[in-house]
Amino acid sequence: MSKHVVIVGAVALGPKVASRLMRCAPDTKITLLDRDRLISYGGCGIPYFVGGDVSEISELRKTMYHMERNESFFKNVKHFQVLTGQEVVSINRKDKSVVYRDVDSGQEASMDYDQLVLATGTTPVLPPLPGADLPGVFTVSNLHHAQAIKNKLAQGEIESAVVVGGGAIGLEMAEAFADLWGVETTVVEMMDHVLPAALGPDTAGLVHKQLEDNDVRVMCKTKVTEVVGDADTGVQAVRTSEGDIPCQAVIFSVGVRPSTKLAQDAGLTIGPFGGIAVNARLRTSDPNIYAGGDCIEQRHLISGENLIMPLGSLANRQGRVIANNIAGGNDQFPGVIGNFCVKVFDIGVARAGLTMAQAEQAGFDPEYALVVQPDRAHFYPTSNIMIMKLIADRSTRQVLGVEALGPNGDAVKARVDAVGALLPHRVRLDEISNLEVCYSPPFSLAMDIVNVAGNVLQNIIDGYNRPIFPQELLRVFPEQKGVVLDVRAPDQAQPGRDKYGDRWMNIPLEQVPDRISEVPADIPVYVYCNTGTRSYEVQRFLNGQGFDNVRGVQGSYAVMRDLDPEFDPRKDGEI
């Protein structure tokens, strides 16, 4: 007799397990249950549906070949049974059966399984604040919410909106609101910068500027204390530690919680971070029960810590591993390194591995480089600036993380994915310096930004490059400490000279050897240019001439102009 595999949850991992299993072991009987009627959708596409890039919500449920993934699709094309509107309410591990309830009739029934797969996903966190249940308060977790938000927008009911939580989904929703619908949008973030789990404060500062340039207001270090309104009119404002923000809609995107009640009630082990605990084969503490996707705890391959990482990409890959194992294989899912990307208006942002803060917390002694380079040959017409932060452990030189952003998101992703691919191999910095990437002027410089980032970070650790990072300079310069030595052409340096007088020196790069007597030896000198390249050149030259109190401003104008446009008041923006 063929074995019966029961799968709970039919969004990403569930259908993947079933589809793969039917291809490998076509004798298997599979039943997939979901309490929702809308299943197997691309939840990550919701902001693009709200923002109009995707016009019909049904697009998020279609295959590449334009078939809607519903019960009959799975029956006729994938050859397994899906029962929708059926909520699994308990697992009887002794009998190997589940009890499920029809969400409309409330009627319960039970079903035996040989193997059970839990793909129960997550529940969005809705903080227990006064007013959090008012009409006009939304989370972004399924197609019903998506449709409700878009309906309200389309009916012109939202002039102002507040997005609580500056993570990826929050920023994507803010863009959707502001860009297509012209809604006055405010992002409120409790931490000191947006994308706090993905980026450090400097790279996040550049994202912040991108949001503001596109008329999204961003309030960091701000706590939401209440949603103001009443049941009739709905939301009227969000009350925060920085005052009230009037609005007609609130999106809470402050995180998600793995949906583990079913697992927990059945006595399966739950990990310290609240996800279902699984081994590398994605089996739970019961050998007949697998779990994967958003509801499990993942192992981070660099930090060694567990974490919750809800991503459709991981769910799909894990689905294959589970199916192979049920089919009798030994497939393993080793863990994650936290690859992440997001489009924020006109820029792409990506990272892999750990941020500086995460690296410190994991016990490393991290150091970083912040480099600016064109994404293609600088003489090629479509060349754009890219900014990259590379993080490594100071003593072992193990590469720990990378963050990058720029107008060409695919090119940003290219660099982060290449470095990211190496992270599980615990490579040292010299492997990044020598990393071979495809080179041709329309797609890269001869020295690609990844190689340069590797070199700069080695130079910093070796003591050749003596950096001052933009945020430190923004702190110390107003305290009257040191002078800026601007080595760009006089016209580019003039706005700084006009603003700061003698504290903003200008000696163009090529004149430095002849005018070395003008450089002060007794106070800190911050060498400054457009991207940090010339600064390093001059810093090394001055070091060679006995000047020790010289530091190069990492990223220089290319970073400063976005982090604090008032610091260097030059306005033309050209690099």
Place this chain on the structure above:
Amino acid sequence: MSKHVVIVGAVALGPKVASRLMRCAPDTKITLLDRDRLISYGGCGIPYFVGGDVSEISELRKTMYHMERNESFFKNVKHFQVLTGQEVVSINRKDKSVVYRDVDSGQEASMDYDQLVLATGTTPVLPPLPGADLPGVFTVSNLHHAQAIKNKLAQGEIESAVVVGGGAIGLEMAEAFADLWGVETTVVEMMDHVLPAALGPDTAGLVHKQLEDNDVRVMCKTKVTEVVGDADTGVQAVRTSEGDIPCQAVIFSVGVRPSTKLAQDAGLTIGPFGGIAVNARLRTSDPNIYAGGDCIEQRHLISGENLIMPLGSLANRQGRVIANNIAGGNDQFPGVIGNFCVKVFDIGVARAGLTMAQAEQAGFDPEYALVVQPDRAHFYPTSNIMIMKLIADRSTRQVLGVEALGPNGDAVKARVDAVGALLPHRVRLDEISNLEVCYSPPFSLAMDIVNVAGNVLQNIIDGYNRPIFPQELLRVFPEQKGVVLDVRAPDQAQPGRDKYGDRWMNIPLEQVPDRISEVPADIPVYVYCNTGTRSYEVQRFLNGQGFDNVRGVQGSYAVMRDLDPEFDPRKDGEI
């Protein structure tokens, strides 16, 4: 006393060695000699200068901060001496000196060195054919050639041109001629497909189509035997094994030869492939002489073979290694994996590692997958098709190579660089299946094409996926062997049915279970769709129902429409 480092050649590696060395060991005395007056240029940019993307040739000599890299730049900014128009004619290893000659006066002088660096680059191969010295015959190897070609174009002297050699430079030059200047351009390639060193015949076939779609004529398996013309009128035609091609200009881009005369005369070891032999520290057989860049032999990290790989990106990275070693370090350049990319009109093409042919030659037992997928979420507006070929060893499952192409070249490069980064680690296929890459709908699918390619290739090796590749189908189908089972919608299948009658069956995917009795069991069935995804689904289903003579057409219509537009006469092109 400071040591004297003499560097021969000032294009890419030479200036890099000198610049880095001055930053690490500012006491060093460095002299850089080059027989040319135009130095330190981005030679890879020449086709873009000829094609008009770069308007001034001086752009190819400028830094990112727009300074021209000439003698005074290196003196004032980089702090070392460059002597141009000085050709080094011999090395006296015993005395540690070089003799150099002023190219204008012919006067010779000598110079002592403590350490010598050879950065002598390559010489373009000009085959010894009758007429190869006629006016109008060019190679593409320095700025003088570039300017001469562009002058002739600008003066309207070229109506037709022949590019001999279908490698990257040949294709880039063909695009430059045809696209900006409207020159009737023919590429003549001796091998059976373009980009023979980089791609297999199928992926190269798609590049071929791209060239033809943009009015570049491509003749493969064609030998050039003579350049026809006379000294007064210049080139009139290129004589080939397939007849004469009238033209006013000929570009020979049939490869380069490392410039090793100096090294050879000095008794340094030359490798079996004609490049200067170096160790991992890039030292020649003389411990006081280093060499790097295009003139050396590289070690291929997958095949273990030596090869010549002239790329500015490698030269720059090697320059740093040499400088660090001269400064007293132990830096190593491990070898290459052959990353490569090229823009061909509207598509980007990239590869890393070995082709099928190279893998076989290196003693592997390679198998491959050919997959087609959108480069971003299929519901995202700017989504485009990408095609990827992944190659692995059948028994060890070691990943050997990857080729990809598509309209979004940065996205193509992203995938190839990520897989490429792993190749030196000799990873197995499961690492590609589980490779974590950044995911967000504007930049990728939840199952990225790299993961899918890994899965498909595993499925092929495991026997789940029983492939027929497009080129095999094009061979066997006209021989009246087997039937195509088109599982797309009837309107998409109709052109095939009209052309082939009963040999082109149409059972839409979802009807297959009900109409299974129509599927022939006794002859080969080639399941066909738009990209190969549905074909696999149906192939597995039919296998499960006892049909063994069923194979899925890899890539299906998405590949066929470019490889042979007559095979499936459907013309709308939609996927």
